[in-house]
Amino acid sequence: MFKTKTISRSSARDVRRDVQGLRALAVLAVLVFHIEKDWLPSGFTGVDMFLVISGFIITSMLLKQGDAVDWKLFYWARVRRIVPAYLVMLTLVTLLAAWMFLPPDFDIYQDSLGSALGFYSNFYFSDFGSYFAPASHELPLLHTWSLAIEMQFYLFFPLFFGLTPVRYRALALAFLIVVTLGYSQYQLLADQATHAYFSSIGRAGEFLIGALLAVLSLGRSWSIALATAAGGVGLVLLIAGFTVVDQGRFPGLWALLPCLGTALLIAARNGWINILLSHRAAVWVGGLSYSIYLWHWPLLAIYRYYTGAYELTWQATASIVSLTLILSVISLRWIETPARRLKLTPSGFGIAAAMVSVCALAMLASPHLGSGSQAEVPTAMARYAKPEEICHGRLVGNCVRGDKGLPPEALVIGDSHGAQLNYFFDVAGQAEGFSVKLITGSSCVPVPDFDVERIPDYAQEDCRNQIKAVQQALSDFKVIVLVGKWRWHFGSERFLGAISSFVSSSLASGKKVIVLAQIPMFDGNLLRARHFEALGLPAAVHQDPEWKNANLRIKELITKYPGAQFVDYSASAFFANAPFDHGELIYMDAHHLNEIGAKHYGRYAAPELARLLGDH
Structure with a gap:
């Protein structure tokens, strides 16, 4: 041998x-x-x-x-x-x-x-x-x-x-x-x-x-x-x-x-x-x-x-x-x-x-x-929107979602947890007859005085640009909607000061402020869990309890300001079987909805959302 x-x-x-x-x-x-x-x-x-x-x-x-x-x-x-x-x-x-x-x-x-x-x-x-x-x-x-x-x-x-x-x-x-x-x-x-x-x-x-x-x-x-x-x-x-x-x-x-x-x-x-x-x-x-x-x-x-x-x-x-x-x-x-x-x-x-x-x-x-045991993950399951069509980290067109034949009723500001709602607002707005302008940034809730230095280097310049875009757009809107991964942002005292100041000044100028709760978070990668189950491997999915604590904290902060509203769908029937809805995976990762989930979520929340935006 x-x-x-x-x-x-x-x-x-x-x-x-x-x-x-x-x-x-x-x-x-x-x-x-x-x-x-x-x-x-x-x-x-x-x-x-x-x-x-x-x-x-x-x-x-x-x-x-x-x-x-x-x-x-x-x-x-x-x-x-x-x-x-x-x-x-x-x-x-x-x-x-x-x-x-x-x-x-x-x-x-x-x-x-x-x-x-x-x-x-x-x-x-x-x-x-x-x-x-x-x-x-x-x-x-x-x-x-x-x-x-x-x-x-x-x-x-x-x-x-x-x-x-x-x-x-x-x-x-x-x-x-x-x-x-x-x-x-x-x-x-x-x-x-x-x-x-x-x-x-x-x-x-x-x-x-x-x-x-x-x-x-x-x-x-x-x-x-x-x-x-x-x-x-x-x-x-x-x-x-x-x-x-x-x-x-x-x-x-x-x-x-x-x-x-x-x-x-x-x-x-x-x-x-x-x-x-x-x-x-x-x-x-x-x-x-x-x-x-x-x-x-x-x-x-x-x-x-x-x-x-x-x-x-x-x-x-x-x-x-x-x-x-x-x-x-x-x-x-x-x-x-x-x-x-x-x-x-x-x-x-x-x-x-x-x-x-x-x-x-x-x-x-x-x-x-792997070709016999796995298929390519459907695009709609692996992302929350077409990146080239949304105002996430940059401005694309007029940033309007929903019924685009109508003038936008609200300015939606957020990080990637706001970006995941592009199709949410599309579906809800088209169903109930309203539109919004949506401006978001990676790891960044683009409000004035946001602590940009805290976020990853690759996102900082885009964050600053989105803050400028928000400042230019504020005067055109009577309703402001804030969305974020509150669990992460609440680790920063500077962020708490910035968001408090923004809510206070917006209310003082006669605007209505709505803050959306963070959606449920999970431990682990949900696309992988779906894949492992298809392979016959056990793949337990557990919720990360910290998102609940974050929602309690943001609620406590926001309710200090008369006129500000905290809206929480995280405990609603829609998320009862999360990360699935009617057998479909609605998350792209541990804490972002995918396109499928965003659309399902929009259909669920549309009636109340229309009432909230129209009641001002």
Whole structure:
């Protein structure tokens, strides 16, 4: 079957048990952090430990071979070490995602898959961002960014190292460490934290610290006392790196904590801490560390995609950790170990090509896996209106909804919870003979003095423009309707002041003010719940009780002003079976109605709405 190369006892002894223990510590830190951030606030620095270890090991290999490096064999060894298990993971995760993910989410997954296959996913995730995309903790291939950087390092570093004169290597490495870490710190100071985190250049310094350690420690050894002291300092640095580092200000100079800590522990090979790291259990976990890293994140991400929640139950945690270990043992025993023995011969290359072909065919066929069990989500179920037709974040036409042959009777102002009512007012207005003007913004209730700085950057300019549009339109209306996701806005004292001032001034100028309650909210993604039920998977839907508290607070605020009306349909018969109405899903996500829901809602509320708007 496989052409194998006998592993000599001397080469087996070259595997440092304490470094395997360090690998175990690194992967366990990452695993704990990814399960629950509060358990180990900076456990993500385990990745930086891996990078230092990789730099040290690769450079040590190059130093041992000296001028006799066989570059073909060197790169072949890197490929067979990383790619086989990586390809199997990508293939199986792709098949599972094709079955479980909604079509738009699988499209996003496929984009990330392409970058992962090309080992440039760090660039992909650095620029990744979409309002409609799954949350980052639901992206199964997010963890491939570090493997992409590792492969990029393996591609370019040996060439640099081989071309650098021996006597200048340490100096060159030290210079590059300063430059790359300085570049990373500059990105952080320039408010480019995401780019800094995924940067190949910024992370290169971490590999290079390991490389410099290999160069400086060649042929040198420390006394037990010095090794113990260095190991103690290294451990303190690692503990600090696991607990005090702010991810938003990382890596930069903060990366020195885990990197120098790791370097000191590698250098202190005879210290008592290294003896502990050489324990059989730590070495066993270290041997599985690559597979654990490969498998733990996709399992966590897909489970979180399924539940719609970041938090894990103890049962889920135990199941995912157990499954990660099982898959890791299988991967090491039947994929990684045989692959490492493959020689660069026609038969070895043929086996590798066959494996790649099988994985490629499976990935190419994956989109068809879901075609029999899922259909494209109907457009009317996945949005609340045609975005090009509504005045949400911008003005489109006259912004009138309802019976457009009649002058608008009210100005409706709101955030996306107002935007979801475009078809609501269309249906109600056409049924009862009225129209309204509807101006909304993303995360923004565009009233004067709204705290624009609180909302996401992408929405701020549009919010300011919509505030100006509202100010220009106010004098034309005697009725004002306010709609919002009150649960979110009530966290801001400035917003409470702005909305109070607006209601007060509107009433003082003789206007009628109507405030609509927030509609019921749910935990989880309702389109996904519908999809999972179609797949035969249990998908419980629960209401988020906080919307009720928000409605009580907005009601308390509004009823302080005589003449202002608070209108609450959230407890009406229409929402009795929410998120469904007569068997149809009426929500596009956890807190927005879809087109279907907006129209049904409009038909339900039309008579009372007409009375409210006309009674002034």
